[in-house]
Amino acid sequence: MSSVASTARRTISPGLAGVGLRTHALRLDNLSSDRFPRPAEEFLLASRLRRCDRETLLSIASYAADAEVVSRSRTDREPQAGADLLPLAESGPLEAGLTAALASRRSVRTWSGEPVRQDELAAVVRHAASVSAEGVADLMDGGSVPVALRATPSAGGLYPVQLWVAVLRVADMEPGVLRYVPDRDAFAPHGGPEAVDSLLASFDVQDGTVELDRAAAVLLFVARPWRTMRKYGPRGMRFVFHEAGAMAQNAHLAVTALGLGAVDFSGFYDDESNNALDIDGVHECLVHTVIVGTPR
Ligand SMILES: Cc1cc2nc3c(=O)[nH]c(=O)nc-3n(C[C@H](O)[C@H](O)[C@H](O)COP(=O)(O)O)c2cc1C
Numbered sequence: 001m002s003s004v005a006s007t008a009r010r011t012i013s014p015g016l017a018g019v020g021l022r023t024h025a026l027r028l029d030n031l032s033s034d035r036f037p038r039p040a041e042e043f044l045l046a047s048r049l050r051r052c053d054r055e056t057l058l059s060i061a062s063y064a065a066d067a068e069v070v071s072r073s074r075t076d077r078e079p080q081a082g083a084d085l086l087p088l089a090e091s092g093p094l095e096a097g098l099t100a101a102l103a104s105r106r107s108v109r110t111w112s113g114e115p116v117r118q119d120e121l122a123a124v125v126r127h128a129a130s131v132s133a134e135g136v137a138d139l140m141d142g143g144s145v146p147v148a149l150r151a152t153p154s155a156g157g158l159y160p161v162q163l164w165v166a167v168l169r170v171a172d173m174e175p176g177v178l179r180y181v182p183d184r185d186a187f188a189p190h191g192g193p194e195a196v197d198s199l200l201a202s203f204d205v206q207d208g209t210v211e212l213d214r215a216a217a218v219l220l221f222v223a224r225p226w227r228t229m230r231k232y233g234p235r236g237m238r239f240v241f242h243e244a245g246a247m248a249q250n251a252h253l254a255v256t257a258l259g260l261g262a263v264d265f266s267g268f269y270d271d272e273s274n275n276a277l278d279i280d281g282v283h284e285c286l287v288h289t290v291i292v293g294t295p296r
Contacts, residue, residue, distance in 0.1 A: 047234040056233050063156060063231050066139045072157065073137060073145040075227075077183045085186035086178070091126055092119035094257035101257040108261025111293030113214040115169040120258050121217055124292065127151055127254035128219070128247040129163035131182045148183060152246040155239035160227035161247060161287070164220040164277070166196050169293075177220075177277065195276055202272030203265065203289075210263060215293040218265075219251055222279065223287045244288045251290055261295035264288065 027036050049056070062068060096104065131148045138144050147157060154160070163180045165187070167173050177191035177199065199220075205212045221244040228236030248264060255262040268289060274281035 043234065043237070047238050049235060056235075059231055059233065064140075066141055069137050069139055070145055073147045076148070076159065076181070085181065085184055085188055087184075087186045088122040088125065089118040091123035092117060092258060094123065094254065095259050096257040098253070101253045105252055105256040107263040108293070108295050109210045109263050110296050111211055111214040111216065111261060112296045113169065114216075114294040115171045116216040116260060116292065116294055117171050118173060120260060121165070121167075121170050121292075123258060124219070124251050124254045124260075125163060125165065125180050126185075128251040129180055129182055130185060150182060152243060152250055154243055155228055155236070156231055158227045158231065159243075160224050160236070160240050161244045162222045162224070163247060164190065164222050166199055166218040166220060168196065168200075168218065169216040179222075191276075191278065195278070198276035199273060202269045202276055204267040204269065210265060210267075210291065211293075212291065215291045216260075217292045219248070219262075219290040219292060220277070220286055221247060221288040221290075222277065222284060224284050226283060240287060248288055248290050251292075255290075255292055259295075260292055262290050262292040265291050 022036070027038075030036065063072070094101075128151065130151050132151045133149045135147045135149045136144045137147045149157070150159060159182075165178045165180065167176055167178060175193045175196045176189060177195045178187035179190045180186075181188050199218070200212060203212055223240045223244065225237050225240050228239045230236070232239065252262055252264075266288065268286065270281060270286065273286045274284075277286060279285060
């Protein structure tokens with residue numbers, strides 16, 4: 001390990017050829033070099049809002065047209081063809097208020113292996129992703145259409161992040177992958193136990209700090225970036241990450257208030273996770289996860 005570290009810390013001077021491992025720290029140490037691509041910073045630059053960017057202004061303005069407003073009001077309202085929807089249980093009671101939940105929330109990585117109840121899972125899911133109000137959008141022709149508003153804010157009300165759940169240990173539920181359908185307040189089955197196994201195999205928990213094998217459920221934040229990028233361009237990708245974080249925090253607060261424990265988990269191998277979920281990883285991709293369980 002020490003020889004690896006020693007190689008890795010070498011700067012590209014006097015010669016790039018002498019460097020075997022290019023750690024992220026080495027990249028930082030050599031920002032003055034143009035030899036390393038900088039995709040993350042290029043994304044920041046590409047997603048800046050600029051004055052008089054007519055393409056972006058036109059794209060945003062087009063969303064005020066009646067056809068777009070009507071289309072948005074119907075998004076996610078389409079019947080789930082062929083799916084046997086599972087209605088969510090009534091939400092379980094939260095034991096703590098907002099201030100107490102904010103103060104006591106901590107990442108929990110060890111669990112008892114006890115199943116969580118369906119009403120507890122329902123409470124977490126609803127706090128993160130449910131429809132909380134029916135709003136009204138005015139049309140230019142004088143009419144109006146209903147719009148479903150959710151527990152977390154969303155840029156342009158486009159809701160690019162879906163909440164899926166991998167059920168591991170939930171009372172009276174089979175292991176499987178479920179998609180939460182906010183409009184119906186129900187789960188749509190997406191995959192069976194084999195999908196769960198593949199998903200869990202894509203999580204790197206080898207250091208043992210996260211007891212995945214005792215967890216009860218994994219919240220999966222699955223994004224469709226073009227929902228917001230069609231309107232906002234690359235900046236829409238910022239909104240995807242922002243909104244996944246907002247949903248995750250709502251889930252954390254509900255978990256804490258229920259007396260459960262959760263941790264954000266980013267150590268998933270994207271290609272393997274997306275394969276397990278049967279999504280292409282670009283137009284639809286897993287952007288974040290939160291592992292939930294009964295604390296020890
Ligand atoms: C985006 C994000 C990703 C995270 N990924 C992991 C992870 O993969 N494994 C882990 O054990 N904790 C993960 N965490 C949890 C942080 O380590 C934790 O929030 C931090 O140490 C602060 O502790 P607290 O949450 O108890 O306040 C993540 C947190 C965030 C916000």
